């Protein structure tokens with residue numbers, strides 16, 4: 001389907017490594033593809049290149065046609081010594097993809113880098129995965145350990161604020177749907193869970209994000225990297241993978257995450273009759 005609407009841009013960002021940005025990016029990409037959308041993906045964490053390699057593993061599968069695996073148009077924008085050139089390459093890639101796809105997913109590095117800042121400024125939706133720990137909360141806010149109250153928002157929250165201004169200066173809407181998602185949730189650890197929930201709810205009000213259900217700590221989210229697959233692909237019979245009860249729960253969790261981020265709404269908005277992803281239809 002050729003689209004007449006400008007693509008919706010989802011940026012996955014957090015000024016910290018190892019919070020699940022690339023994992024979430026890959027699942028969002030495959031989620032969008034499973035809904036029938038045309039997807040462009042951009043890796044600006046090209047030094048680690050986790051997303052790029054995940055997608056290369058997918059592209060390299062010999063059974064890609066038999067399994068009916070869809071692929072995004074993927075571009076890696078590695079930083080070089082030429083800052084202006086890097087920024088131009090990223091801007092041009094996004095500008096071109098906006099007219100050619102339904103959605104663009106941008107995976108960013110866990111550091112404050114000029115390409116990351118520019119990448120953030122294209123976000124219609126910004127998804128920030130957060131490890132389920134008070135240490136990771138530090139990226140969003142300074143918390144007083146005595147009172148467990150928020151003292152002030154920190155760097156990354158300010159950076160998001162700055163990128164909204166950058167958008168406004170380019171004459172684009174400054175409203176960004178900022179979503180914070182807890183990742184690697186543990187079933188145990190009730191005390192930490194309570195503290196996190198309280199602080200995140202307060203912070204959501206103060207710095208303006210939506211808190212959505214995230215992903216639990218599950219082996220299945222990392223074990224399919226070399227295969228280039230996600231759980232959302234298992235509606236097809238894949239040799240070596242047997243679906244078990246824990247996978248069914250995980251798929252339900254992925255589906256809730258996709259709904260909360262707005263993927264199903266996006267599909268409906270573009271005239272796709274959203275099929276149920278992966279094995280539920």
Ligand SMILES: Nc1ncnc2c1ncn2[C@@H]1O[C@H](COP(=O)(O)OP(=O)(O)O)[C@@H](O)[C@H]1O
Pocket residue numbers: 016017018019020021022023024050110183184185215216217218219221222
């Ligand atoms: N929900 C999860 N359950 C289990 N492992 C996860 C989950 N999310 C991420 N991981 C693992 O945590 C590590 C960091 O994730 P990654 O997506 O590479 O983070 P980032 O891109 O933010 O650096 C990887 O080994 C990844 O497989």
Ligand SMILES: [Mg+2]
Pocket residue numbers: 021022023045048050051108
């Ligand atoms: Mg990454």
